[in-house]
Amino acid sequence: MDAPRVVLGVIGADCHSVGNKILDAFFSEAGFHVVNLGVMVSQDEFLDAAVESDAGAILVSSLYGHGLIDCEGLRQKAVERGLDRILLYAGGNLVVGKTAFEEVERKFKAMGFDRVFPPQVDLAAVAELLRKDLRSRKN
Amino acid sequence: MDAPRVVLGVIGADCHSVGNKILDAFFSEAGFHVVNLGVMVSQDEFLDAAVESDAGAILVSSLYGHGLIDCEGLRQKAVERGLDRILLYAGGNLVVGKTAFEEVERKFKAMGFDRVFPPQVDLAAVAELLRKDLRSRKN
Amino acid sequence: MTSNRLDWKDFLAQRRAVLDAWPTGRDVADIEDGLRYQRTIPEDKNFAKVMSRAKASGRTLIQPRAGVALIDDHIRLLRYLETEGTADLLPTTIDAYTRQNRYEEAARGIEKSMTAGTSLLNGFPAVNHGRDGCRKVTEAVRKPVQVRHGTPDARLLAEISLAGGFTSYEGGGISYNIPYAKKVEIGECLRNWQYVDRLAGYYEENGLAVNREPFGPLTGTLVPPFISHTIAILEGLLALEQGVKSLTLGYGQGGNVLQDLAALASLRELADAYFREAGFEDYDLTLVFHQWMGGFPEDEAQAFSVIATGAFVAAAARVEKTIVKSPHEAMGIPTKEANAAGLKATRQVLSMMADQRICADNAVIEREKDLIRREVGALMSAVRTASGDDLVQGIVRAFAGGLLDVPFAPSVFNRGKVLPVRDNEGYIRLFAKGSLPLGDDITSFHKERLQERSKAEGRPVTFQMVTDDIYAISKGKLIGRPK
Amino acid sequence: MTSNRLDWKDFLAQRRAVLDAWPTGRDVADIEDGLRYQRTIPEDKNFAKVMSRAKASGRTLIQPRAGVALIDDHIRLLRYLETEGTADLLPTTIDAYTRQNRYEEAARGIEKSMTAGTSLLNGFPAVNHGRDGCRKVTEAVRKPVQVRHGTPDARLLAEISLAGGFTSYEGGGISYNIPYAKKVEIGECLRNWQYVDRLAGYYEENGLAVNREPFGPLTGTLVPPFISHTIAILEGLLALEQGVKSLTLGYGQGGNVLQDLAALASLRELADAYFREAGFEDYDLTLVFHQWMGGFPEDEAQAFSVIATGAFVAAAARVEKTIVKSPHEAMGIPTKEANAAGLKATRQVLSMMADQRICADNAVIEREKDLIRREVGALMSAVRTASGDDLVQGIVRAFAGGLLDVPFAPSVFNRGKVLPVRDNEGYIRLFAKGSLPLGDDITSFHKERLQERSKAEGRPVTFQMVTDDIYAISKGKLIGRPK
Numbered sequence A, B: 001m002d003a004p005r006v007v008l009g010v011i012g013a014d015c016h017s018v019g020n021k022i023l024d025a026f027f028s029e030a031g032f033h034v035v036n037l038g039v040m041v042s043q044d045e046f047l048d049a050a051v052e053s054d055a056g057a058i059l060v061s062s063l064y065g066h067g068l069i070d071c072e073g074l075r076q077k078a079v080e081r082g083l084d085r086i087l088l089y090a091g092g093n094l095v096v097g098k099t100a101f102e103e104v105e106r107k108f109k110a111m112g113f114d115r116v117f118p119p120q121v122d123l124a125a126v127a128e129l130l131r132k133d134l135r136s137r138k139n
Numbered sequence C, D: 001m002t003s004n005r006l007d008w009k010d011f012l013a014q015r016r017a018v019l020d021a022w023p024t025g026r027d028v029a030d031i032e033d034g035l036r037y038q039r040t041i042p043e044d045k046n047f048a049k050v051m052s053r054a055k056a057s058g059r060t061l062i063q064p065r066a067g068v069a070l071i072d073d074h075i076r077l078l079r080y081l082e083t084e085g086t087a088d089l090l091p092t093t094i095d096a097y098t099r100q101n102r103y104e105e106a107a108r109g110i111e112k113s114m115t116a117g118t119s120l121l122n123g124f125p126a127v128n129h130g131r132d133g134c135r136k137v138t139e140a141v142r143k144p145v146q147v148r149h150g151t152p153d154a155r156l157l158a159e160i161s162l163a164g165g166f167t168s169y170e171g172g173g174i175s176y177n178i179p180y181a182k183k184v185e186i187g188e189c190l191r192n193w194q195y196v197d198r199l200a201g202y203y204e205e206n207g208l209a210v211n212r213e214p215f216g217p218l219t220g221t222l223v224p225p226f227i228s229h230t231i232a233i234l235e236g237l238l239a240l241e242q243g244v245k246s247l248t249l250g251y252g253q254g255g256n257v258l259q260d261l262a263a264l265a266s267l268r269e270l271a272d273a274y275f276r277e278a279g280f281e282d283y284d285l286t287l288v289f290h291q292w293m294g295g296f297p298e299d300e301a302q303a304f305s306v307i308a309t310g311a312f313v314a315a316a317a318r319v320e321k322t323i324v325k326s327p328h329e330a331m332g333i334p335t336k337e338a339n340a341a342g343l344k345a346t347r348q349v350l351s352m353m354a355d356q357r358i359c360a361d362n363a364v365i366e367r368e369k370d371l372i373r374r375e376v377g378a379l380m381s382a383v384r385t386a387s388g389d390d391l392v393q394g395i396v397r398a399f400a401g402g403l404l405d406v407p408f409a410p411s412v413f414n415r416g417k418v419l420p421v422r423d424n425e426g427y428i429r430l431f432a433k434g435s436l437p438l439g440d441d442i443t444s445f446h447k448e449r450l451q452e453r454s455k456a457e458g459r460p461v462t463f464q465m466v467t468d469d470i471y472a473i474s475k476g477k478l479i480g481r482p483k
């Protein structure tokens, strides 16, 4: 069986590259095929890569605070590009300022993200969820 | 003119002696005649000393948290002892736990204290008030 | 040197009167019951064993202060501190009425706390709650629990709490009198503490390790290391005489890092030297470092930094235990959250510094260690001369003559003529030495250092400078400079 | 050595295009207007002067990071930080769109922030607010204000903010590219920064002191001192070439106290040596120490302790300035209260340590200083060889060849082959040296130290160990040990 394919990147004008390198190493190690776009990735670049690689999920990072502005409309664009069933995950310091995570989660789910994660998330648990979500999308 | 007389002490089973020594030195320096009873002073000892020395004010310290229990009834007892016009000041860490000072003040004023002070009070300002209060009591 | 061990028959005779002082004393009448109960306590809940292990592994354990009026609340508090706060060792801080053996007032405090729905006592009234109340507490938690108090006559509290499953008992006949009481006669107090130590020694004789910890910081306010060291060593000797084996000596942060490091290193060395000289060999010595015991800044961010500097010294000195303050210190007894915050802040520094070796081979530390050694030597030999063959009498005479003198203490049996002040680098020195039997070499060193500061500040050394230093840390400085 | 100074005519020609990039550029078209305005700024609001005074008096100044979308909110924030937070120096942190010259997006951010009633930008969009917006800010406060950003092409921002009354400007052609950008060509970026430095130099020529501060910490993540030092010195040389006089070089806390102290001492010594060797004499060098720039613990009590350890090093090293983190660091841009808390915590440690001399004459510090000196020497001479007589070209070639390489950086022009990891005492060492031109003596020292850790932990040095170290401080440790 092929390794499940995911696209990874840090959205917008965000340069935080450390977490991105760790996520790449972690998900690769965990058996995913990771297409890592690095930092400063536009919505279009995410979607292009997802189309090209036939990925099942896009893992969006945003650390620098502009997550709300940068992620707005990504779900709609994905649908327009025919990526109806693609999973959208978001993680990092998604909004400006220390904010209750529930509120952040609500906002990002309202924008069409399937799952939202705080910076301290346990990556093993994420890999678990991702595998599960990918399987159920397949059916 | 004679130096105004005040009784000073730490009430109850309270052993905190450092502030007491400083208060003694400060008010003496500031021109008061201080009758310092030290630590672990009972209500009766305070009143006895006030009667004996014909003091205009009693400065009660409580640091250790039992201030509410220890100070209850002091005003009534003072009245019983004929000290109708004596000033009662309280200062220190008057209750158990970090508490809004307004609340502490309210409680101690309800018990008949004339003025109530937090630990960080500026002593020069207190001396000022004390002098003023003593003068107005005289009339 | 064990000649002064309290005679067992006398102990038992005294015991009857002790247990009669309050109804809960009856529950511990059978002394064997306490032993039987302690035998059921697993090793990793035994304070002495856990301290010993920390020593072997070079770890610094963290312990908060905490105690509230009611049993269930107290258990909730301790559980929170061991889980959320990651405390290695737990306390049970006793309320101030119990410390004065005022059990009726403690009873009233319990009642009032029940109706108020919050603790109106500043600690846990263990005597009133009795043996079974204590067992409920010590059984409810996973970590070893120590009684922390400040009780001049702590015999009944010791009986009840040891039978109640506590495995460590703080205090001593000097350190729980001079800073904590006003009119308690020193000889009487020391004899009451011989009882406590004898009780702990009895547990030891029966194979049950009980940790004993004299209270190092005394008044917590600019106490020069040699004064608290001398008292710690004397209390250590008194405890060893009664059969105590697990001994933790303490020192409170002074604020100058090098002086603190010198103090901790010399405390360990000097205690060992004096104990061995007195013929003791079979004991287990560990150290506790108290984060700054004087007035704290009101601002919580600043308080966190005072806590962190203390943790830093604890880490650098590799003490076995540090007692942790909270960001609420200046304001009142901490909430459980504030208490846990102090623990977590301390843990962070300790962990970050755990593998680092800073300030090793420092010439200034050696200079200060040598000074402390000579200062302690002077006081110890004066006490020895005053003692003849009875250390208790010697201590009584030493206080009466001002050969021992604790700054700012409330006791009328303490001369109170010694005044400390910081020098120009923040070392705690003597401004007034009272009658302390220090040689000229020592006093002139202190004087020189103070002249340096006096010159730098352009003012003479006076009580105002002492006052300024007392306030300094609470106002964000180490040294109380003018302006 | 001033041969590479940007020709003034070329500068002016370039200037027109720079100012055309956004409408607010027009307001600063008259370069003399900026000079006139800066002449009205009093000495104690001039960043360069205040840094210089700190150096003379041995004080460590404190500065936060802060910036929000709207002018009035930003002023309120800065005022709060200088009063409640007692900041000595103020920042204006620029938002991330402006940093990428995306002024339209910044404009949208301003609008959205206005309707949201809260800042949706992560900084102050100074270009959009223009010269007069900047003057409103710098006039509203009592302390000197610096622009802090991370902008590869920072020419327009420099023009507007210097004319707007800012007296210090952070950044450099390497330090604001490699960690902050992905596809910005190094030579182009360096030339744009020559423009910025030339502008600052022009102010200096006209008697107006402008402080310049290359960004020391780079990616803030386990950067070995010699890598950031080499880059700081190169950026210093480039700035001096353009006429900059007031230069503040930076270094980010690594976490091992002795390594950090060695790094700070050697940064000052090495920079001076290289600058003098290059023929510069008339400059004013000061140091800035950044509190831990990597991932912070989420828990605020733990965060306070990370802040305090940083403050401790700043105090011990007697740097002129320390940049302060807040207890919110791990979570998001701090509220003004959290930001002030970080400042107050830092102030407390600095004040308590101000008169203490710890870690003086430490042999380990000397060992590390010597190591850093040799490491920086190796890199500098490789860059020099690559340079011929054009340092810009040398730096471009050095990055292309991996002679310079910043760990974890996002830039595609950075090789990214260097991997740092901590040794068994927490010193940051090299696990993979990539193509860094280090001699065998140096690399074998690194290797030995890592073997020690590998042995202690019973596992090989791998990327997992690096990852563990990246997480370590945020999880309460210095070293990411297994289990």
Ligand code: B12
Pocket (backbone or CB within 6 Å): B013, B014, B015, B016, B017, B018, B019, B020, B022, B023, B059, B060, B061, B062, B063, B064, B065, B066, B089, B090, B091, B092, B093, B094, B095, B096, B097, B098, B117, B118, B119, B120, B121, B126, C065, C093, C094, C095, C096, C099, C122, C123, C150, C179, C180, C218, C219, C220, C221, C293, C294, C295, C296, C297, C328, C329, C330, C331, C332, C333, C334, C408, C409, C410, C470
């Ligand atoms: C040093 C100290 C001790 C020393 C005292 C030594 C001694 N004999 O003096 C030791 C270690 C022995 C000790 C013991 C205890 N302490 Co204590 N101690 C402190 C500490 C750290 C500093 C006190 C001090 O000396 N400050 C310096 C002096 C100059 O300031 P001050 O005492 O506040 O006095 C000034 C002001 O309050 C004001 N003031 C005081 N009275 C008055 C009156 C008037 C009229 C006016 C105008 C002003 C005024 O002016 C004074 C001079 O500036 C404080 C916390 C803190 N402040 O940081 C806790 C603190 C007071 N202690 C506390 C407690 C609970 C205890 C204990 C019960 C033990 C325990 N559970 O931890 C025992 C008390 C036993 C007993 N019987 O009293 C609590 C009180 C809690 C509360 N109120 O909620 C505090 C606040 C610590 C805490 N946060 O838990 N303590």
Ligand code: B12
Pocket (backbone or CB within 6 Å): A013, A014, A015, A016, A017, A018, A019, A020, A022, A023, A059, A060, A061, A062, A063, A064, A065, A066, A089, A090, A091, A092, A093, A094, A095, A096, A097, A098, A117, A118, A119, A120, A121, A126, D065, D093, D094, D095, D096, D099, D122, D123, D150, D179, D180, D218, D219, D220, D221, D293, D294, D295, D296, D297, D328, D329, D330, D331, D332, D333, D334, D408, D409, D410, D470
């Ligand atoms: C190091 C750092 C920098 C370095 C980055 C170097 C580099 N190129 O990587 C430098 C100094 C250059 C920098 C710059 C800036 N930074 Co910065 N930075 C940090 C810091 C301290 C650590 C980040 C880090 O590397 N952490 C370690 C890695 C391993 O963790 P991580 O990045 O969080 O990633 C993990 C998780 O978030 C999660 N995750 C991330 N994405 C995703 C996605 C999915 C799907 C999942 C499941 C999980 C997941 O898994 C990752 C791996 O464990 C953080 C604060 C902190 N965390 O303590 C601030 C922080 C992220 N930075 C911040 C800001 C604002 C900036 C700046 C705008 C400058 C400023 N105003 O201060 C600029 C950004 C410019 C730009 N164009 O982006 C803010 C963001 C604020 C907010 N969201 O409210 C933070 C939170 C600091 C703060 N409290 O103000 N920064």
